[in-house]
Amino acid sequence: METLFTGKPVWWLGICMLLLTTPVFAQTITGSISDAGGGKLPGVSVVLKGTQKGTSSNADGAYSLAVSGPTSTLVFSYVGYVSQEIQVGDRTEINVTLAEDNKSLHEVVVVGYGTQEKKDLTGAISSIAAKDIVKTPVSGFDQALQGQVAGLQISSSSGAPGGNTNILIRGIGSISGGNEPLFVIDGFPVSGAGVGNPLNTISPNDIESIDVLKDASATAIYGSRGSNGVIIVTTKRGKSGKAQIQVDAYAGIQQIGHKIQMMNAEEFARFTIDGRNNGYLDNVPTGKITDPNSMRPATFRIPADLQNPAALGEGTDWQDAIFRNASIRNIQVAASGGNENVRYAISAGYFNQQGIIINTGLKRYSFRANADAKVSKRLTVGVSLLPSFTSQDNLPFSGHYGGFGIIQTAMGISPHVPVYRPDGSYGNEIPAPEGSAGFQSPVKIANEYKNPSSQFRLLGNTYAEFAISGSLKFRTTFGADLNYAKNQIWIPSTLSTSAPVGIASATATRSENINWLNENTLSYKKTFGKHTVDLVGGFTAQRERGDVITANAVNFPDNLIPNINGGTVNSGTEGIQDYTILSLLARANYIFNDRYLITATLRRDGSSRFGENNRWGTFPSASVGWRVSEEAFMKTQHFINDLKLRASYGLTGNNAIGNYRAIGQLTNANYVIGDALTPGLARSSFSNGQLGWESMKQLDLGLDLSVLDNRVNLTADLYEKRNTDMLFNISTPGATGLSNAVVNLGEVQNKGLELALMTRNTTGVFKWTTNANITFNRNKVLAMSTDAERIFSSANGQVANTHVTQVGSPIGVFFGRRQLGIFQTEQEIAEYKAQPLAKPGDVKWKDIDGNGVINDNDREVIGSPHAKYFFGFNNTFSYKNLSLDIATNGMVGYQIYDGTFMINNAGVQNNTKYVYDHRWISPEQPGDGRFGRTIRGGKNTNTVYSSQYLFNGSYLRIRNVTLAYSLPQTLTQRVGLQNVRIYATGTNLFTFTGYRGYDPEVSVSNDNLLASRSDFGNYPIARSFTIGINLSF
């Protein structure tokens, strides 16, 4: 954005100089210049061809220029428009309409080991410009990419500052290996080292562009790391010209977007009483509802505090106690400039985001410094450094309340408990009321549980480029990504979920990660007549070594020292992870006559991760493109401005199989001998010298089309991906002595359609641009170790086996019993027969195997966590200096397992008001047919995981609305500023969804895609309002 503004004054200066040297002419031409929509274009350059004489149009688009005679030719040119040349003839008035240039064709796209003009691309690559990255006030650019690129699916599984995002390019291809794309920052392939989300360490303001490489043609140059797609991040570099100083700042407030309505104290008490009475009657045949607690087993006793519901009233909404209005602030100062020989860019940034849960937040100090110098005619050298320091305050957000999961605690703790008791102490349920569960005060957890973390990261890269000849260049780079992180956990003895006094413990983790890379490439680019060749070949070596040390301490005499030094260190571990990659790479681009395009790439990767008998892999790809619009027969029409057809096919790999997996290892199997802990060892894995990368073959058919004066641009891609030889953790027969082995097998297919449409709906003074994209992806497991194999997965271990991966289904679909409804009468139960223990109000399940008994064999696929399609719909409106951006995105056709409903339907933890209002009470009050009667420990075990707890997750979100105003330059220049832009942004303003949990993007399992979209009370995504300013001078 700043280049657009900063370029202009220099250009103006040139025009002024031209005018000053203009002599007197014989013939004067006047006229006006407008765009296709009829809007007047000021500032258009009008030059007499072959001379330096010229002028520019005024604010009304009018110009006047003296020419020497009828043979003179005028050249009209303007940034963003197609230039026109017109011979004067005998006219004195020439009115011109300039067509907008489809400049995106000439946009430079960063591909692996080089750049290409967009028109020459044969692969599927999408680019995002800086202005679209900084639009959303977030900690990491990954969150800003949501809804911007077809085929790129991003969901924020946690709303914590710096929280995890799931990033998928064209679906889930791997069952046990990683699914994250490869991130390449300024040519350096980085890994996910450090604490939290590694993308948080880079300030979005430092990014110039992001290119998303999707098909095999584009990614095969990254060989064994390319199969999940590649995201190339390019940071801003200096340009020659006047020095630029830019200040970007924003500040705002965030709040919870959607609070869940829970039962109040009175309702919860009634719910509990019902649940325990029902459970008692179900389990104790002689029981009567009037039996006092002393006659009942603990499970079915009515807690003393809840015996008189009417007296309890509203009580506490614990969500109000843990959520807050939180601030977010960002400031970044950048300077750049240089001349023909030396260019530089530096920046410093500060970002501070409080979490909407009390005592959580993220701070980042980030810097960028880069320089390029032309040392001699042939030698250019450069360096770039991206240091940053990030610190975070975390809490156990989404875990079980028994492990201090703060959201579950706030949702589950009884509303009759006050936040603070009259004596000022925290309200909690410690020790647990008899026969119930213990709940610590979520406020106390937030105040006393400490989990700070921080990391220092330095990504540095240097290069030297030597021009052997005009077309042949040698480039060598050396860089390193250094990451030092620490993480502490402190649980004081005042915190326990079961007893008034708990056991204090502390954990300290330090990690050091060093990832270095050397790359050496030769490139050759030359045009011979109609032939253009662009070749690159090279050799690279990379090694990453991480070392993590963890120590735990217990036996704290007091709570005075909140770290391991305050107690006795009882365990410590050190883990070193080291791997190497050696690669040979080559790519050839050939263009004939600017219309026939061929690209071929080849990479050979060797890695220490692969077994010794299978150490090297070869990854080829080929692609072709045909720029149909360049053909002579297309020149006779004006509807289609550009049309390109593309096809690519190639093989890439996924090396995210972990280190040392091919080597048979031993595990600690300690025992007590002689009353002392004695080290023991036992084999923990098989040796597998054949273990290798996962392979992915992908076919992509693409089309790029521009019509109607380049006002409508469509990119469509159809793809099919086949992942084979997947890293597979097979179960081995018990008799082998081990329970599993890692081998390569199986096959997964992803196929889909991506459409990206960019339209300029209006041009002229009022501009309206629409960017829309939609992606349909279908995932299917084609082969596993056996056709009958089922990999069961679950999120967070709270409810087992909620998801299954099996042949014929997508990866990780919901698998469980199917709810048919709620039994209304004894007669219905008697007729159904399969659930003899049920009573009216209990859940009725489908007898899937039809054997008249309901058990674990009566499970089937009951839903999918994978969206049928997802989309982004972004509009920009501008009028003079005012602009309005509205970005929306959504996902459609998937389910969410809402565990927050399931955890309790019995009166141990609080539950939603919805359940209270819609449960079964009697045949006359049957509720919504989904939620049965309230019962604790009923013989029908209604809480068995079933389709009852799956909910439609489809949503449409108004993700971002930004209103910006650029001050007129006449005004800003008076105070020495070039450009001043002020803006107001609202993020996540509204979400249209039927989902009742905090957020439909939820996924408690983070990156474990075998068990996605489970909700056990996740950190909600914030709604934010910010105001900001961009200054440049």
Place this chain on the structure above:
Amino acid sequence: MKFKHISLAILALSVSACSDFLSVLPETERTVENFYKTAADYNTAVVGTYATFKHAGLYGTGGGSLIWLGEVSTDNTEYGYTRTPVSAIGFEIEDLNYSLSNTYFRDAWQGHYQGIGRANAILDRIAGAEIDAALKAQYEGEARFLRAMFYFNLVQLFGDVQLVKTEINDPYATAGILRSPASEVYALIEADLATASEKLPATITAANAGRASKWAAKTLLAKVYLAQKKYAPAAVVLKEVIDANAYKLMPNYSDVFAASTSFANNKEVILAVQNKGGQIGQGGGFYSLWTPFGAISPDFGISGGPGDGVNKPTADLIGAYEAGDLRKVTSVATSYTNASGMVINEPYPVKFLQTGIIRGESDVDYPILRYADVLLMYAEALNEQNQPAASLPLINQVRKRAGLSELTVSTQADVRLALEKERRVEFAFESQRWFDLKRTDRFVPVMSAKGYPAKAFQNLYPIPLREIELNKNLTQNTGY
């Protein structure tokens, strides 16, 4: 390769060759390749094999499969939890309504084979190991003893099982190994125990507490003979153990199980699962697992509750203690006082209880073989050889220690019943009951008489579903 080398030269890094650069071995994990070299390695491997006792399929930390399959599936105990999806597998055991996928079967199978694999890895290599001969003998003896014990449990639980005698290095290698007849499994067990009893030391020093002795091997061998109804050889071996005078009954029954009884002072325990608190990953979990479900009581000490209700004594078991039996108060409690001072009548085992400890951090060991068992097995071996009179003094030794009068029954049948009752109360909660009932062909009669839906085929547990799914050649036990 030539280009690669040229490139490497360009690289100007101290990378001598691709293969060196690409060969990266774990630095913080031990690899199989470098192991099994020194005596210390073998010791570590043997300790790792003993550690199998802590597997969820054996004793776990108080909630392992052998407790469920040895006690909860009998008339001794029940599951005192509330019925939830999670507790369903426990109630299947209590209700004798087994599903093939029940994880207690799965774990038992996997755990025992894991131990067998660890023992096999030692036995494959130790013959060729260049280590001290005495240590070599001891380690071989221990590996054989442990392998025998694991196979003995397997053959009792599941009948015919896969016989694996060497380390398996290929995940697909066991596909062709079918279930061997129980007689072949017993042959291996007997051979292993015979070798073990020659190689193992007769006495175990306090520093080696927890390791198997020659007498442990002999006692186990006797149990193996009894299970096969080989009464004469059983009697011979048991007499040997008794005559060796290495073990005796503790005068006080409760001292056998007390954490305060040191190894040197505990003359009764021949082999026990070793537990130790202190948050070193070796604590016993009897306390919180076995206290009444949901119960919180000052009786249980800090973090003692809420309990899980595993191994809740049945009224029938409590009734089985004769009046005046000193073992009762050491074994079961019938009520506790809750946090608000109310007395709750709910029974729970106190045999392995240690108050004042952190949840799951008990020091109390869990006996596998003890001298009372030697006496009662000897009595059984003699009685089954129709010498009821000779068996009575042995039973009476155990009764006397329990403060009970001497038995005066005389027929073989009466002694059988007396032994059955005596073993039940003597070894309550020690995972013996199911094995005893099975050995004496009494599982169905005893259980049916008390109203349990016991079936004859339940004298064996089902082959776990997981194993049959992974190896289609495995057959299922009849009835399942």
